[in-house]
Amino acid sequence: MPSSIEEVAKRANVSISTVSRVINRRELVNEETCKRVEAVIRELRYRPNAFARGLMLRKSGIVGLVLPDLHGEFYSEVIRGANLQAREMGHNLLLSSALPGDDAHSWLAALGQHALLDGLAVMVSDTMARGIGPALAELQIPIVVLDGEIGGVEHDTVVIDQRQGAQAMMEHLLEDCHDTRVIFVGGLETNIDTQARYQAYCDTLRKAKRSLSADDVYYLDYTYESAYRLAVNKINQWAGPNHCVFAANDEMAAGIIAGAIAKGVSVPQDLAVVGFDDTRVAQLTKPLLTTVRVPMSSMGATAVELLCRRIAEPERSPSTVSLPAELVVRDSCGHARQEK
């Protein structure tokens, strides 16, 4: 049984309020008394009870991070950034993710009926975003939304400016060649990220006055395998001078490269391929993948930072932070030399 503040007080011959002061507001108590109390604290290995303390302070020092899934480097990086930042700010991180088949409600219920959290950072999948707002609002704690927008709650937001990243990529591809053909391979058509990337694809093409063919747009499911299969099938129609595939993530780009190579088409000579995200795979393909770096870990960190800031000052007006995505030119686009 851990010792309580009362035992410390008794042992040190002071009242419990003095002990409390030593812990929370040292400056209010006489130096000598302080020393004595601290000695007893060490001796008894006393640690304040977090529940009792939370009951008074209405703070736990814990912020929640909720992700739609825990698979992949993507989420892993968000978590990493969030964890680092949380520690930096003297908070702890409670992690939770959706289970397959979870709806918004069971999902939040799992986070604990009981409100222990000081704040919550959420990233929701497209399918779950609807209707979750009010549920979040009931939590009555500061909310930060990652990479999206949720109606029905006031919240801060941190997004990644993929639009501009994708645009930079497109411009890079079109740069010194007026007859480049770019094929777009997205994830699910409903996916918000895919949509943003596709938008940028269209816009840039239009701006450069290139033709835009529906035949050059494909939607897959973000997996290596699906992209590999697609590439194997379509490679004959794709390969050609100044032809290029813009995949909406690195996994698919890697699949396409593998598919091309399997069919004897060499990258980037016969077909350029670029990806998105700059995950580990981008450095394992051959040739190395030109891609757009998406600062996932910064996103996690920023989310926690915003959260803690708002916890400290609940009255701030909601803000949105936009993180830039950066073009990373490697070898798979065939332009490396010109860039470096």
Added chain:
Amino acid sequence: MPSSIEEVAKRANVSISTVSRVINRRELVNEETCKRVEAVIRELRYRPNAFARGLMLRKSGIVGLVLPDLHGEFYSEVIRGANLQAREMGHNLLLSSALPGDDAHSWLAALGQHALLDGLAVMVSDTMARGIGPALAELQIPIVVLDGEIGGVEHDTVVIDQRQGAQAMMEHLLEDCHDTRVIFVGGLETNIDTQARYQAYCDTLRKAKRSLSADDVYYLDYTYESAYRLAVNKINQWAGPNHCVFAANDEMAAGIIAGAIAKGVSVPQDLAVVGFDDTRVAQLTKPLLTTVRVPMSSMGATAVELLCRRIAEPERSPSTVSLPAELVVRDSCGHARQEK
């Protein structure tokens, strides 16, 4: 300001104990009263205060997971397994990792002076294991250690039987050939996993009465790059019929394959290469990597399961669960056909 149990009681014309009973032990209260109280609870959006509750119950429903780092698929999988299991068991997961330059103490301090956690699963790096036992013991909560052993605390343990996995791999390599030469490429020599894998390497070689040369053993740092460089340098000495490199993880195996290919040595014809862990890379190399599947996510799940079990029954005697590692035969060892 969220409403308290008292307001619910008043509104429903019952005492607070009745409300409490409705929440915790429904069966003790009259069906009709129950209904009435529940209606008020919904109306007021009442949610029990976790601090007050914890103060009585001495339980938060939160278990901690502490990892040495958050980089890589490895940890990501552990987290995933742990998270799933935690939800399964009605608990939440608090995540924390060591920062570069952390010592055992600052590390634990960050977890909260205050004891909110019901239990803690820890995985420590080799360098930090020393002296952390007593610190953990002070926490006064159930401890589960992942992939290791810590002195100075009573704890449950979950380990992966890499020894047997590595052995299976070695036996597979030596199987139908009495003059196979196996080169071992480990991570840091001090690393416990590398040691286990090396032991199995030696044992199997000895058992098969093969010679064991110190020239065939290298220690790197688990990275792709270091392995790539090593391969480029040594490939001439390595390549040969029935020669094989046993890398202590997939990353290095991938690096070695890349290095070999860069030097015009084809895998597995001129040199077989196998890895360990069965991470994502193992399916991105060409040829696909033969490796040993290490059930990271089961490890996380088992850790949480043990933890929750012990929280429920603190008096159980400490147990150790060993998870099997499984040989996964793909193409890089050149034996695929025989296996399938």
Added chain:
DNA sequence: TTCTCGAATGAAAGCGCTAACATCAAGAGT
């Protein structure tokens, strides 16, 4: 001397909950 002020400390009121114990009415057993 008397008053005031400030520094150091103590006493005690909760924070919102659970659980042990008390109460009470209504029917059962004798």
Added chain:
DNA sequence: ACTCTTGATGTTAGCGCTTTCATTCGAGAA
């Protein structure tokens, strides 16, 4: 008619802390 159960509910004592307010005491001011 009486005790004894039994089911439903109320009363209340904490759980371990923070914080407000009260107290004490000595120094300096009037």
